[in-house]
Amino acid sequence: MQRPNDVVADLLQEYADLMAITGGEAFKVRVYEMAARSVGGYAQDISGMNPAGLRRIPNVGTSIAAKIDEYLRTGAIHQLEELRGKVPAGVRRLTTIPSLGPKKAMTLYEECGIGSVEGLEAAIRAGRLHGLHGFGAKTEENLLHGIALLHKTGARVRLDVAMEVAEEIVDALSAVPGCERCAYAGSLRRMKDTIGDVDILATAADSAALMTVVQGLPAVAEVIAHGETKTSVRTDTGLQVDLRVVAPDSWGAALQYFTGSRAHNIRTREIAVHQKLKLSEYGLFDVASGDRIASVDEEEVYGRLGLPWIPPTLREDGGEIEAALHGELPILITDADIRGDLHTHTDLTDGLASLEEMVAAAADRGYAYYAITDHAPKLYMQRMADAKALAQRDQVRRLDGACGGMRLLHGTELNIGPDGEVDWPPEFLAGFDMCVASIHSHFSQPRPEMTRRLVLACENPCVNIIGHPTARLIGKREPVDADWAEVFAACARTGTALEINAFPDRLDLPADLVRLAQRAGVVFAIDTDAHAVPHLAHLRYGIGTAQRGWLTPDRVINSWPLSRLRKFLRKGRSA
Template sequence: MARANDEIAALFREYADLISITGGDAFRARVYEKAARAIGGHHTDVSTLDAKGLKEIPGVGRSIAEKVEEYLASGGVAAVEELRARIPAGVRRLTAIPSLGPRKALMLYEELGISSVDELADAIHEERLRDLKGFGPRTEENLLHGIDLLRSAGGRVHIDVAAELAEEVVAALSEVGGVQRCAYAGSLRRGRETIGDIDVLVAARTSGPVTKAFTELPYVTEVIGSGEKKTSVRTDRGLSVDLRVVPKDSWGAAMLYFTGSKAHNIKIRERAVHQKLKLSEYGLFDAESGKKIVSRTEEDVYARLGLPWIAPTLREDRGEIEAGLDGGLPEPVTEADLRGDLHTHTDLTDGLAALEDMVAAATERGYAYYAITDHAPDLYMQRMTDERMLAQREQVRALKPSRGMRLLHGVELNIGPDGGVDWPDDFLADFDLCVASVHSHFTQDRETLTRRLVRACENPYVNIIGHPTTRLIGKRPGIDADLDEVFAACARTGTALEINAHPDRLDLGDEHILRARRHGVRFAIDSDAHAVPHLAHMRYGVATAQRGWLTKDDVINTWTLTRLKRFLRKGRA
């Protein structure tokens, strides 16, 4: 089941939206937004805490703790249900459109009766919004773009949501008697950033017991179809799951077939046909006699076709088969290769955990080094000052993590509208590293945005460009900059590009990584953690890096500390 923390965080985010939509107190809405972040990022399962333990979570007072207890006891919160009843569900759906806030969504409903995304799109095309205050042609353009983003996401969810559900299903079915092997396949195994549905593969002699256990899982809401070989269900996570049961002897062929991608499989089958073979989910067969040749492992199937095993994250028909034939397949970077994390936050700015807690969690991950990079002063809402940052540096220097982990004191700088950053060179010179990121002015013209990023790369103290395109998957598109010019500037200046591992970002994405790699850019896979649980997001950043064909030598935080420090000097004397 989903963590109670995540369920309550989602409920409180909805409550904050409902308060805003109904014209409630803005401060109260922000209180619940902050509580949602704090609970979602809290390392302890809130269902194990009493009232006192709940109130020890930052941002959780008596009233919020009581609502948490109410939800844990009954599965709902009366105050939330009351506000839900006042607003049509379609109006809440409107708030999912990027650039449309709760108050404007309510205005559209009250003034024009708009209560669905389709009705809003029609109203924009009919120019019915233009008489409303705050809705001009530019707003219409932004809303249409936001609707396109929302529709393009369809029923897809972020990779972390899919991974959590898939791992629960695999764990449950692995315990069923007669199950010999169980794993997920499909786009999730390939590390795609969003997932439409989940494919689970089971090897068993008979399908009956595993199918019964599958359809009776507590989060299954509907059985779409059930048969001897395939069963499909809908779940309460917004995802469908397909279960396929095959003989153990067919495991390798089935894993290859159901992992995909479709384009990769077509190329593989074409290669089989040229060798007078036939490939299916049950094995590789002689096309004339029908005799099974290999099927038990993916390695066997690939080898019989004259190929090395190809990592699932590479199977997108981007030249991986040709590279395999030529001996040019990369050995993809793995999570085990990572020696540290170079972009993380604490509660000094917008993080949820204390410095000591973040460092302790990083130590448990076995890192050789770990960087604290709280925000600099240009993000004024973080209330950073020179004095606060220097005081943190003293704290960092005083800490002595176990297992010999080295702490690095860094900063996340803001790349201003002109490409400048928060502090002058003489102040920046004393940081161990500097991440620089765009946090505002996303709609500048292409030339200005390009110049802005290039100027940041040329700063001798900027080591990493954080979340380079600024995108939020399904919510905000990446900025319109000439990325090839930016990639060239990074390679020229010795500035790394971040692969931000947060599932909402995964920025750079795989296609941009492939382009940047051709320029000779180095990369940093970072969690951008704002809470202890976020440190585990690194797995998604690694999958994205693999999809971009990166090896560990391409990624600076797989290097030894000595080599990393040389890179961070950026050619300075």
């Protein structure tokens, strides 16, 4: 299901993790981690590359290229298999707990016999870690918090992971002779942050061929259940996929039903009952006569209930039924409305592609404008300096308009320090076309301090956008604690946009806060935070999050014409 690049990237990251667990040298671990990022972010498909071609990928040297080549030829890396044999699976599972590193995971196994997440939680609560070097009270508290976060995420996967699986299955089934329609439904169609399982719907006169195909897909590791109209399988990544084949004349009702959410479906069924109708996955029926009166298309089903078609991303019983009844559904932002990306990186800092490569890829997407926002000096590991930023600015000015007329903005991603200060003095920042400011450290500040920190960043006349505002990493780091009403008020007052970061492990600002911020008068930027060419395609996930927050195009600054955007970016400063 995954791109070959992503599969190999996962293997290299696993190699790095296992080396760290078994006491490998730190610099070698870092080399493999960097190679994993580079391979995952490489635009070209690596499956047909020879070792010489693989060595042209940044951070991939001779040894790593040989391992990748071995995997591409044989389907395995023998040194990785050897490392797997040295580390119990439970210890590898322990390393998925936020705040627990590989060395401490191995310590827990060797000194306490702890080889599972459940075992660690029980040991902490029983006081069995008391006196164990490196495991003080604060560490135990952090571990319990990390375990809770892990349980909260559970078996759910990121939106992009589920989307790749679903789209590949839909493509495969759509190519089967006799398949009339095929689409994904469920929480994936509603673009939720994480997905528990994937629901696929199809219509066909004969379901047998579709059932056979889905069971035989290369990524299917297990057939959970098999029947005439429903088959459930589990992929090699552990994701469950449920395929349902429905009659062609039930397509609309089935798609509406299996898209959900449950709460939304309860509301639509209530409307049906009040009209002496019955709504199910088979259609909309007249209770008295039993006649089916709507079922072929979703629009028909909603229309017969007296509702306009409701976009799937709104179907959460969050007021969409009332808005539909009153003709007040928003016209949601779509990919087609976006004129440019305002938060991206190059290999000048932690990106994987050159300025020229990123600009060319953005132009290929048809953007009218595009911003380069590499990291600023306070993110020390990126080694940014004044001279490097100014040299990049010269490059940006030379490329401006050279790719299909796309205009370029030279920006930077600043770091919001614990006191609310940002990198570089105002006179230097004034030379940038725009500035994104983000939190990259001190995530556990108390609520009043975190709120003041964000408000001060908004009040900075050089800051145009607050990047990934809650700083969350889905399943790994909780959002920072802030008084968001106060932050939103500061954004509206100062003319500072909030970002909806489309990177799949962020999706930040989350949809619930997007909706609240919009009510407070805030405007937004939907950006990819791309660190490689393939990341530019993540925009779709930011759009989905924005739609879930009921966001309309007029509130998104990178849907505006460049002239209006430039005026906004001046933030009250003179031209």
